[in-house]
Amino acid sequence: MYAISMFHTALALLLAPLLLGIINQTKAFFAGRDGIPLLQLYYDLWKLLHKGAVYSRTTSWIFRASPVVGLAAVLVGLTLVPWGGQAALLSFEGDLILLVYLLGTMRFFTVLGALDTGSSFEGMGASREVQFSALAEPALLLALAVIVQVSGSISLSTMYAALTPALWLESGPAMIIVAAAILLIYLTENARIPVDDPNTHLELTMIHEVMVLDYSGPDLAFILYAAALKLWILGSLLVGLLLPVHGQGWFNTILFFVGMLFLAVVTGVIEASMARLRLQRVPQLLVCAGALAVLAIVLMQR
């Protein structure tokens, strides 16, 4: 039981960068290119960890602490997320709040790190990040509140354990809507199209990429790895909702992993087929996610 949760956590640590590779491959496929290698992020991380670093003279220790705090936050957060039909490594009532707020701490420090460089470019990214996250956070909590309501529990592991195929049959529409809301938040929080473009950082619409512009070496490796883990965490929340499998066994693990891969492909397809939204429209997207969550809750109340 516990060993399997450990195994799943280890799996996440190992495979999270792969998801980004799959997303990129999918995009390349749709664009008719060969694309960057599937394991590129692994090479990048390895290379960056063995490099020196360049720091701006403007920066203080906040700039150096920010990647470390960010990675620590997602690592702790990862232990709270149930995966593969199994309970998480740790679970207690209210762990979902801690998870959401750990991501908040990560963001707080990323934003401070960006402001520490004094670059107006990065300040701009930071400004957008806080705007969108201020709207994404309520949406995520409201979406999770729907699952809380369905399951009658306030711990992620038991919440997701209560999602069964029977429940899907009973209140399918509401569950689909929640999944849509979480998908929107997943895209926003991971800085994917249609909110942010992870590929370029030299355009004025960039958010996450531009905030980490001045990082190099191990710091950048930490940031990239933390971003991959964050993608894994939010992806697990979505896949866990859509794949109500339970009990232990290799089958579930494999099924869930295939689900994650599928999510990565879907993300790639979304990125390949959509344009980035105008920045003024992004808040509307996030309000829309919140509205969907509220809608789902209302639908549960019949």
Place this chain on the structure above:
Amino acid sequence: MNLWIELLLVSLALTNLALTSLCRLETCIRVAAAQGILLGLVTVALHSPAISLHMLVLVLGIIVLKGLVFPWLLFRAMRQARVRREVEPFVSFTWSLLIGTLALPTAMWLSSRLPAAHPSHTPLLIPVALHAILAGLLLIVSRRKAITQVLGYLVMENGIYLFGIALVGEESVLVDLATLLDVFVGVFVMGIAIFHINRTFDHIDTDRLSALKDWPS
């Protein structure tokens, strides 16, 4: 079966929300058309085990009229009046989406207060109907263009129709035919009127029609 009805009704509610938050006029018209078709499907689903022929004809009429004819008329009006494609709301899209969302719990609460007519139907029917009415009102009140007002009336009529099915069942056909006629005439007249207003005033913003009021401001 119930699941399908609910799925349709939820999609209806979603089209309501979409109408409150979309900024392209063409998309709005398409969504309104989709809503008309959904309305027909809901009627079929509600009566599905033993649907009478004249019901089927009516449904077909609704789908054709609301799904094809009205959009066509509206698109035509748009083209003729050379309307710009943005909706131009008084209230920003984000806020009107919020208001539209909050209208749903309100509708839910209102429907829980109303004496239920057909307890056999899904409990979502009346709330969604009320939500459509509220969303239609919101569209009428908060948008600048005459065309969006027509859309608002359409959405409201859809709500009234749903309400009719929920409350009186098959007899609602009569009521609905009457309203359908009203709206048809309305859309038609609006189409012509918009065209003429446009020719005379070079725009169709309703707020500027206030220049026609009796006393000068």
Place this chain on the structure above:
Amino acid sequence: MIGLLLAIGLLIISGIGAMIASARPRIATMIGVGGTMLGGLLGIIPAIQVLSGHAIAPIRLPWSVPYGGFYVHLDGLSAFFLIPMLGVPALAALYGSRYLSVSDGRRRLGTHWFYFNLLTACMALVLIARNGVLFLMAWEVMSLASFFLVTFDDEKEHVRQAGWTYLVAMHLGTAFLFVLFILLGKQSNSLDFDHLGSAVGMIPANAGLLFVLAIVGFGTKAGFLPMHVWLPEAHPAAPSHVSAVMSGVMIKTGIYGLLRTLTLLGPPAAWWGWLLIGIGLCSGVLGVLFALAQHDLKRLLAYHSVENIGIIALGLGVGVLGMSLPSTPLMVLGFAGGLLHVVNHALFKSLLFLGAGSVMHATGTGEIDHLGGLMKRMPWTAVTFLIGAIAISGLPPFNGFVSEFLIYVGGFEGVSASHISPMIAGLIVLGGLALIGGLAAACFTKAFGIIFLGEPRSAHPAQAHESPWAMRLPMLALASGCVLISLFAPLVFTWMEPVLVITTGLRPDQLNETLVGKVELLNYVVILGVVFMAVALILLLLRHRLLSRRQVTHTVTWDCGYARPSPRMQYTASSFVQPLTDLFAALIRTRHSLDTPSGLFPRHASLTTNTPDIWREHFYQTAFKAIVWFLARFRWLQHGHVQLYVLYIAITLLVLLVFKVG
């Protein structure tokens, strides 16, 4: 009890001593500050005793005032509030001893310390008073003392204005409290709190009216929207250590008063909870939105007080709703979260105000857009301010998260309930708290990021210096308080049992069952918080190891190919929050005045934004204008002849006499 009264006495006597020694500012400061610190320490001891389970006997002395009586008692609720109310002023006084020294000789510091100690003494007295007359008297003196503290820089026009606003607001609030106590005491014919409690319980409509009176009266002090208008005026005007005391602890007397009234009013109705939740949501969201739009650091912090009072009200609302249902988890989580947030806010808000004071002391300006790069110049202030900023944003691992966590769990408990009313309340609380949290994080990344990070934006911060130790120590103490509460959250939570017994009206054994379960949650939160910090530390070491053998170079910030970057090109606070203030423009009505650049080589261009308080402008000013207009009708009564005024008095007395006799 005697110890506490002695402490209060010491506070007052040292205050008088400071005033007597006015001619010698240094000695006056020493007496005043020494008195506050000693009195504070002395007073905290009995409070800790009470919280650890030793009951203390009340003291009742005869008093010749009608309906009055010197009746004081220290129960759990009072003791819980008493600790921050004495502790924070003690630290703030130490800070103030250096903060004010720049103005040595110019002003009479003696009077300042007199009012400061009087304020502290009266706050303590408000908490222990068990008689309506005594309570109101202490309340009134507290307001007056703080008025004189606010108007310390009274040669400045805006300070006088702010003091005036504060005084008017306080008296309007107190007027409601007078009505409240008169109505409460009408039936029992006594204003002792024990009698008040037994007298009201019967008529629900009456209890509702009294509750609304208490909300308005105490809410004015606490800063509930829309009675908050005095906060953003008074806090920036007052010296920083006074703002810290007022914003950190004095406004909490309003919360205390509300809770005390709740215990007097008997079982609450559901709508009381809803009212509190509504007020909490409005205060929280609008407070933080207005804070976002501010350019002045202390004004920003003042609006954050409104926000945090909103969070506290959300917690209390959940608790009251839980009482009306009844549902023990909601009660415990709501009240515990709200009360813990009272203490947490006392710590981090006074810390932030002291930090703001240090910044202003060092740079001479509180204008956020003029600052920058203070991290390197004032490392201690920066670190403590950062801790405060993380805590106030409600982020783990610090204490703000712990109290918000409890309220969140209360909200989720409501959502998972089968009943519809707690469910909706839960959703409102969740959505509201999350939005408030996100916006607060935005606001404090702005405040910390723009003030302490980057490069100086003007000459002010460029030659800033770190504050002296007397100012640094209180900040360090408060920051370590924030850390300690987050580390010992479960322990603090168990200490709250006697407090919760009073507010919920449950028996200890009924309470314990729920309490034990929730303590376990906090254990997890704390352990994971520690794990979080440990992981961060390990990663830091790893990073250090990785870099130790590599080349680390220092250069300029990547400049986009532009060869002449200047600090003025940095993002400013106003531009940082512009997307958010634009998004919520409908609620906060920021005014822009834009001078657009024109021509090929534009010379002048400027953009000014200003976000005045819409409540003050649209609601109060209109109302007060109407009152002025109405009263102007009676100008003819005023002639300036003393004889006439004496005649008025005589006629009034005569009429009253006739009225009484006839």
